[in-house]
Amino acid sequence: MQRYIKKNVPDKIKVIKLNASGLVDLVESGMFMDKKESCKKTIKKILGPTLKNTDTVTLSSTHLPFLLPMLKEIFPGVTFLDPADAVADQVIKLLKGKRTKRRTLKIFASGNIRRFQKRLGKIGIKNKVVSL
Numbered sequence: 001m002q003r004y005i006k007k008n009v010p011d012k013i014k015v016i017k018l019n020a021s022g023l024v025d026l027v028e029s030g031m032f033m034d035k036k037e038s039c040k041k042t043i044k045k046i047l048g049p050t051l052k053n054t055d056t057v058t059l060s061s062t063h064l065p066f067l068l069p070m071l072k073e074i075f076p077g078v079t080f081l082d083p084a085d086a087v088a089d090q091v092i093k094l095l096k097g098k099r100t101k102r103r104t105l106k107i108f109a110s111g112n113i114r115r116f117q118k119r120l121g122k123i124g125i126k127n128k129v130v131s132l
Contacts, residue, residue, distance in 0.1 A: 016054070020061060022046045027063040030119045032070070040070055051075050058083065108132050 005015045023046060026032050026039050051057065058081045059065050065082045072080060107125075109116045110132045117129045 016050060018047070018050055020046065020064065023067060024061060024063045027066045030122070032066055033119070033122055036070065039067070040074060043067065043070060043074055047071075047075070051078055054078055056081065106130065 001017060009015055022042060026042060032039050055077070056079045057071075059068065060083070062084075064071075065084055068080060068082060071078075105127050107120070107127050107129045108131070109129050113129050113131050120127070120129065
């Protein structure tokens, strides 16, 4: 990451790398759905000091987009970039013109499958979860 930043980002732009593992836990535990106020406190504690002088943040984790509504509410002056749309667009480009009979979503997990299946159901995903 550091080499990429050094090679591709002009010196006049300051890039801060931030460990957001505590935010990943909010998503994996399902707290972001059931305990929003508690989640907001945690988000403020983890990101508050860093984001007070930040204008743009990239959500460089598959988990963080689940927190996007809260992030926008807590930090209204910050632009949050979600790379998921760009990744989806790239997948579509790669698949265009390819014939495939499979049009299914497969979900794999390494933890408690039943609990994960239940949490997915709360956000409208009914696909079966398979253990890795």
